[in-house]
Amino acid sequence: MNPNAAVVTTEPIDEAAVRAAVEAETSGAVVMFHGVVRNHDGGREVLAxxxxxxxxxxxxxxxxxxxxxxxxxxxxxxxxxxxxxxxGDVALAAAASAAHRAAAFDACQRLVDLIKQQVPIWKRQHFADGVSEWVGL
Incomplete structure (x- = not known):
C-alpha cells in the first residue's frame, strides 16, 4: 500500500501493509484500528x-x-x-501516524467514523437461530 492508501478487498486484510503505508521516520506514534467480527450483537449470538x-x-x-x-x-x-x-476476522483496518500520539489517535478515530458514515459497504449478520439481517439499510 502507498501512503494515504485505501483498499477494498475480498482477501484477508494485510494489516502490516496498512501500517507500513503510514510509517515514516518523522512519526513518533502509529495508531492502528482493527474492526473485528465479534460473536454477538444486541444480546444475540452471531455466527458470521x-x-x-x-x-x-x-x-x-x-x-x-x-x-x-x-x-x-x-x-x-x-x-x-x-x-x-x-x-475473529478483521473487517476494517485503519492506521494513522504522526509526530505525536494525540494527533495519530484523533486522525485514526476520525477516519474510522467517516468510513462508517460515507463508504457504501453493507453488513448482513447471520445469527445462531438461523435468522439473518442487514445492518444499516
Missing part, C-alpha cells in the same frame, strides 16, 4: 457476517482517507474487507 460493497466503494474509501489526511496533516490508510467473514 457478510459484507457487500457498492462498485465504487474503493473510490469512496479513498476519498475518506484523502479528506482526513488533508484535514489533519496526518498520514492515514485503510482497508475494508468484503465477502463472508467469520468470528
Amino acid at each position: 457476517l457478510d459484507y457487500r460493497a457498492h462498485p465504487d466503494a474503493e473510490r469512496f474509501l479513498a476519498e475518506c482517507v484523502r479528506r482526513i489526511a488533508d484535514e489533519t496533516g496526518v498520514a492515514v490508510a485503510a482497508a475494508h474487507r468484503t465477502g463472508e467473514l467469520r468470528i
Whole structure:
C-alpha cells in the first residue's frame, strides 16, 4: 500500500501493509484500528457476517482517507474487507501516524467514523437461530 492508501478487498486484510503505508521516520506514534467480527450483537449470538460493497466503494474509501489526511496533516490508510467473514476476522483496518500520539489517535478515530458514515459497504449478520439481517439499510 502507498501512503494515504485505501483498499477494498475480498482477501484477508494485510494489516502490516496498512501500517507500513503510514510509517515514516518523522512519526513518533502509529495508531492502528482493527474492526473485528465479534460473536454477538444486541444480546444475540452471531455466527458470521457478510459484507457487500457498492462498485465504487474503493473510490469512496479513498476519498475518506484523502479528506482526513488533508484535514489533519496526518498520514492515514485503510482497508475494508468484503465477502463472508467469520468470528475473529478483521473487517476494517485503519492506521494513522504522526509526530505525536494525540494527533495519530484523533486522525485514526476520525477516519474510522467517516468510513462508517460515507463508504457504501453493507453488513448482513447471520445469527445462531438461523435468522439473518442487514445492518444499516
